[in-house]
Amino acid sequence: MAQVHASPDANVYYVPHSSRWPFLGSIALFVTMLGVASWLNEVSWGKPVFFFGIALTIGVLAAWFTDVVRESVGGSYNKQVDTSFRMGMVWFIFSEVMFFAAFFGALFYARQFALPWLGGEGDGVATNNLLWDGFASAWPSNGPGAVGGQFQTIPAWGLPLLNTLILLASGVTVTIAHHALKAGHRKQLLVFLGLTVALGCLFLFYQGEEYIHAYKELNLTLGSGIYGSTFFMLTGFHGLHVTLGTIMLAVIWFRCAKGHFTKENHFAFEAVAWYWHFVDVVWLGLFLFVYVL
Template identity: 60%
Template sequence: MGSPAAHNTDRYYVPTPSAWPFALTVGLVAVVIGVSGYLENSNIGPLPIWLGAALSIYIIFRWFQGIARESEGGLYGAQVDRTYRWAMCWFIFSEVMFFAAFFGALYYARLLSLPWLGGEGTKLATNITLWPGFEATWPSNGPAGLGGEFQTIPAFDVPLVNTLILLTSGFTITMAHHALKEAKRVPCIAWMWATVALGALFLFFQAEEYIHAYNDLNLTMGSGIYGSTFFMLTGFHGMHVTLGTLMLLVITLRLMKGHFKPESHFGFEGVAWYWHFVDVVWIGLFIVVYWL
């Protein structure tokens, strides 16, 4: 008899029914309810956010634990590996479309609706009727000076530092991948811990940036169209960095337990793909949101 993996090369493993997807949905819905309540200044309080986030993180780790156990138990064959690769490709494609929608919203607000409200291309002078005296300049706190005057965050300050951090993290995870393929586990783990640290450092600086924006610059989510698009794009990216850092942490801990082999390590590759995607999105954000 051969190894368990040898017996599962040609058959497709179907896991037993699990309650994790439902439980994770409950946690994420609690987070959404808490955040929406905060944005609407309701009396819900932060409890749903903390409980939902704690439940979601716990479930994610337990779910990952189950998948790791199945993988290391030799239950996954070549067909399962192909399925995971296709699934990860489609997942990243959906994320590309997710951010494309938000970049599209910024493009529409900045390059289409703003000039139109300023009178560009209008023959009936509807801008005078809708927003008399409107100045079509970006960044704008329109409509009607919503949220008051604010200052923007300079691109070549914390955003540039965060750009260098993410670019460096892309290098460190690539070095970790090369080390894993060469069966150099200790250097691989060291590079992975460096990547985790860089991800956490990025989040720290982004939190500092948000605090500075709210307390010193009067730049909030209520600062007109600029404030809403700024926090929508950078905030969702920050959520993806948070998830990516958790994934990197899980992979690093699995490496320390002896998981993954040079010839079979899609769990590592999938997280690396996702992290490179996060890097690319941030470069777009830095150029379009902060610099231009």
């Protein structure tokens, strides 16, 4: 193994110690996916395995990032490493863009192609007459088989609009916190970064309220045909990203309180801010294409 402990101004590239965390992280993710797949297929041991995998993943990430923070605070990273981190974060966010693009693509395909075809448009005339005679292609829909029974949709101008305003406000507060960090205003930084964390928690609270209302009163579930599946896959994965973003913002708040960042060296803060703005933009797309249109 090669280790080069370089000062921030050195021209040599820092190579960390051999790490067990990528290997353990792969195992944790495998256990998590095995658990959720088994749970969805109603296997008895699927649910506990899923939660064990989640706990294992959280533990691995906490230990892994603890090592990274220790190396950063210890002065092991230089400008070259900073550039690598920035490139890595850009590619990570790009992968997240592609992740959500797949679900938005599924929503677009179902609405613009699959449902009209089942309703008899274009090449679907024979399918409509022979299999689903009388089916009218309208959105929202649980398909010609009425999968999951009748349901009601969530009005866009209630909790979804409120959550939109909350996320937009959180984008403003994290930007103000970033400028405060660059200006050296520590108190302002902690206040506005704390507000961002609080707004993230508030968003998740209202999304939970929305889900409870959908399941208990509207009969809108993950099993409500194509509408229910796309609705909960898109909003649910976005909620997961908000949860992760809120946790990362809280960690950054504690690091700011400990004085880990300077005006010139604070990429960890910037990376989380990039991620949070990405989450905001995705929600705007969700609000428009899932709730409004």
